[in-house]
Amino acid sequence: MSSLSPINLDYTLHDLYATASEDDAKTVLIYYPLQFGRDHESTPSKFAYGYRVENEDEGVSSTLAMAAKMVPQRYAFSAGKMPLVILDFTILRRNMNTETRPTSSVPIHHLDIYQTFAQLNPEQRPVVSFADGQDNIKLDANARIAVLLPTDCLSHLPHLTCPETHYEILSKRGLAVSGLPTPHSQIIDTVLVDSGDPGLLTREIVRMTDPITQHEIPFMVKLPQSISGMGAFAVTSETKRTQIKARITTQLGAMLRQLNYTNAHLHPCSIVLQDFVPGPVVALTMFVAESGHPIFIACCDQLFDENSHWIGGSISYRQQEGFRKKFGALMAKVAVFLHRKGYHGPAGIDIVTDRRNGEQLVIDLNARVTGTFHLGPLAGHFTQRGLFEAAMTTGDIYCSREKFEEFFAEDMHRGSLIVSGWVHDESRRYSHAAITVGAADSDGLQDYLRRVRDFGLQS
Numbered sequence: 001m002s003s004l005s006p007i008n009l010d011y012t013l014h015d016l017y018a019t020a021s022e023d024d025a026k027t028v029l030i031y032y033p034l035q036f037g038r039d040h041e042s043t044p045s046k047f048a049y050g051y052r053v054e055n056e057d058e059g060v061s062s063t064l065a066m067a068a069k070m071v072p073q074r075y076a077f078s079a080g081k082m083p084l085v086i087l088d089f090t091i092l093r094r095n096m097n098t099e100t101r102p103t104s105s106v107p108i109h110h111l112d113i114y115q116t117f118a119q120l121n122p123e124q125r126p127v128v129s130f131a132d133g134q135d136n137i138k139l140d141a142n143a144r145i146a147v148l149l150p151t152d153c154l155s156h157l158p159h160l161t162c163p164e165t166h167y168e169i170l171s172k173r174g175l176a177v178s179g180l181p182t183p184h185s186q187i188i189d190t191v192l193v194d195s196g197d198p199g200l201l202t203r204e205i206v207r208m209t210d211p212i213t214q215h216e217i218p219f220m221v222k223l224p225q226s227i228s229g230m231g232a233f234a235v236t237s238e239t240k241r242t243q244i245k246a247r248i249t250t251q252l253g254a255m256l257r258q259l260n261y262t263n264a265h266l267h268p269c270s271i272v273l274q275d276f277v278p279g280p281v282v283a284l285t286m287f288v289a290e291s292g293h294p295i296f297i298a299c300c301d302q303l304f305d306e307n308s309h310w311i312g313g314s315i316s317y318r319q320q321e322g323f324r325k326k327f328g329a330l331m332a333k334v335a336v337f338l339h340r341k342g343y344h345g346p347a348g349i350d351i352v353t354d355r356r357n358g359e360q361l362v363i364d365l366n367a368r369v370t371g372t373f374h375l376g377p378l379a380g381h382f383t384q385r386g387l388f389e390a391a392m393t394t395g396d397i398y399c400s401r402e403k404f405e406e407f408f409a410e411d412m413h414r415g416s417l418i419v420s421g422w423v424h425d426e427s428r429r430y431s432h433a434a435i436t437v438g439a440a441d442s443d444g445l446q447d448y449l450r451r452v453r454d455f456g457l458q459s
Contacts, residue, residue, distance in 0.1 A: 004412055006121040009377035012080025013346065013369065016287045016295065017146075026143045027160060029079055029126070031072035032087035032151070047150045047167055048258035048268040050223035050231055050251055063396050064230070064309065066423050066432035070394070073113045074421035074434045075148060076126050078374040084126035085137055085145075086113070087153075112422045115401070119418065146345055148368045149227070161343045161367075164266060169341050169367045172222040172232075173270045178337055180362050181330070183352075186211065186273040193264045195257045205252050208271055212245045218276040220363075221248060223255070224268060227366075230309065234276070274363070279355040281363070282323065283313055285348050285373050286331055292339030294331050297346070298376035299323035303393060312434070313372035314391035314445065317383050327351060330360045343367050374420060378436070385415050387438030389445040392420060394434045395457040401431065407455060411437075416448075433457060 017027045072086045088110075106114075110130065117125045131137045134153045139145070147154060149170065150163035159166070168174045176185040188208050195201050212221060212235070221244055223231035233244045248271065255269045285297040299320060300313040327349075334349055348370035350363045375390055382390050397404060401422050411417035421434030435452050439445035 004119065005415070007119050007124075007378075007381055007415070007418065008121050009078055009080070009124050009374075010380045011377050012078055012082075012124055014080030014082040016289075017082070017345070026083070026140055028083040028085060028139060028143050028145050029076060030085045030087065030137070030145045030147050030154060030157075031076055032148075033068045033071055044260035044262060045152050045258065046155070046262045046266070047152055047163070048255065048263055049149070049225045050255040050268070063432065066396070066425055067394060069109070070421045070423045070432055070434060071148070073116055073423070074371065074394075075369050075373075077116065077120075077420050078369075078377045079126040080124050082126060083143075084128050086128065086130050088130045088132060108424050112401070112424060116419060116421060149225075160345060161341075165341050166343065166367060167225075167266055169338065169343060169365070171224040171267065171270075172226065172272045172274075172364075173224045173267050175362065175365045176272050176274075178365070180333060180337055180365070181360065182362050183275045183277045185275070186215070188271040188273070189267060190256060190259065190269045192256065192259060192269075193261065195259050201253070201256055204256065205249055208252060209245055209249050211273060212241065212248065212271075215273050217241065220272075220274040220276060222272040222274060223248075223251065224270045224272070232308075232364075234308065277352045277354050277361055277363070279353045281350060281352045282327075283348060283350050283370065283372060284323070284327055284331060285346065285370050285376060286335065287346050288335050288338050288344055290344045292335055294335035296320075296324045296328075296331065297373060298379075299327065300372040300375060302350075302372075303391070310371065311395060312391060312393035313375065314389065315372070315375045316442070317379050317388045317390070320379070327360065330362070334362065334365065338367060346370070346373055348373070374436070378418075378438075381415060382438035385438065386440055387416060388440060389442050390436065390438040391445055391449060392434055392436040393449060393452070393457065394421070394432065395453070396430055397433045397456045397458070398430045399456055401433075404433070404455070408452075417452075 076084050113128065137157065139157065144158045144160045146160045150167045155163055173187055175182060176187055188211055190204060190208060192200065192204055218236045221233045221235060226232050235241050235244055259269050282299050283302050284299045287295040287297060289295060298315055300315045302310060303312040303314065305311050330351060338347060346369040348366040352361050352363050354361060372392060375392060378390065405412060408417050416438050418436040419433065420436045423432050425431065435457060437448045437452065439448045
């Protein structure tokens with residue numbers, strides 16, 4: 001890696017926070033694996049999440065768990081030179097900075113993170129520390145934290161956005177009542193305030209899932225908090241309806257058991273049934289300045305696996321200015337909504353353009369950095385090399401990082417391939433990776449993605 005020219009991003013999250021802020025407060029990113037709260041916090045919790053990375057298929061479950069662990073590394077790739085605290089409550093015993101030379105005593109998953117960030121220009125690398133407990137997170141007097149998802153163990157810290165408000169605007173229910181243009185949605189709220197009575201719980205599950213049987217196909221069923229496709233289900237046939245209702249019944253039972261007096265007002269157990277709208281879908285990322293001004297980042301197509309789990313996205317750099325103009329008005333509406341809620345930072349909007357009437361509708365809103373955010377800051381890196389199409393894809397890979405990088409050494413030297421995330425699973429002798437590639441045109445990009453997958457990347 002030392003012989004490679006460092007990757008220079010056009011801008012970073014640090015740059016955006018610094019130039020779009022009206023005060024001198026320092027923003028500190030605190031990132032953690034998706035399942036962190038459920039795995040490390042006591043019950044009852046205020047901030048409950050209904051999605052699960054487990055799956056009946058052991059292989060799929062392991063892949064999802066590894067993908068969840070890679071989230072802090074992958075989402076912070078374009079953070080820039082700003083403090084990044086990664087929660088690692090179970091393993092770490094000391095803090096280290098990215099500029100500290102790793103030693104053999106450093107856990108291998110920390111080495112993965114250092115190696116990924118080492119590809120970046122030193123002036124654009126996040127200043128990483130790891131926290132082995134919530135009491136070990138030290139902030140400057142004027143610092144405020146930005147998180148991907150609100151979690152109980154961080155509630156005592158000063159946030160850039162109120163955690164309860166952030167939880168609300170991240171929820172599918174929150175989008176349905178936002179007043180933004182969305183597909184018609186039916187919200188099914190629970191009438192319970194806790195789950196202490198087993199009989200009431202059983203009857204409530206039946207009541208809440210019964211509308212799934214009645215809704216006209218096709219439609220979407222969405223749990224209130226979901227990410228990377230987990231917690232969102234497409235009902236496209238009667239067979240799918242039966243399967244999804246059974247799964248929602250099981251998951252709703254687990255969700256309702258998280259209901260308690262501290263979170264009932266946050267609606268953590270609602271179900272949203274959303275009409276299916278035919279038409280092309282894009283994932284637009286932006287940054288909402290403290291003034292409310294929206295800054296366009298990128299507009300991408302999303303990649304999903306056969307289980308409808310998100311595995312990446314692609315971008316056409318030549319089309320970006322057209323997308324900026326096409327979706328500018330809708331982006332501004334979303335920015336006004338988020339600003340009114342007190343949100344300041346990166347956000348992703350999934351937009352469908354109804355092919356029946358051309359109407360642009362928001363089908364998902366993620367008030368956080370997104371998985372394809374880094375494709376925007378990488379525009380200059382790729383286009384100056386004549387690479388006008390790029391994509392990031394994730395999956396399991398059955399070789400070491402060293403072997404992978406040795407095989408693609410020439411590509412990495414050309415700057416057409418970047419390892420934007422890597423985690424090991426030593427017990428299973430394989431890894432999970434996020435690979436970003438660039439090509440001259442769309443056909444070349446598809447060939448490149450096939451080449452990477454043929455080598456061993458399996459989504």
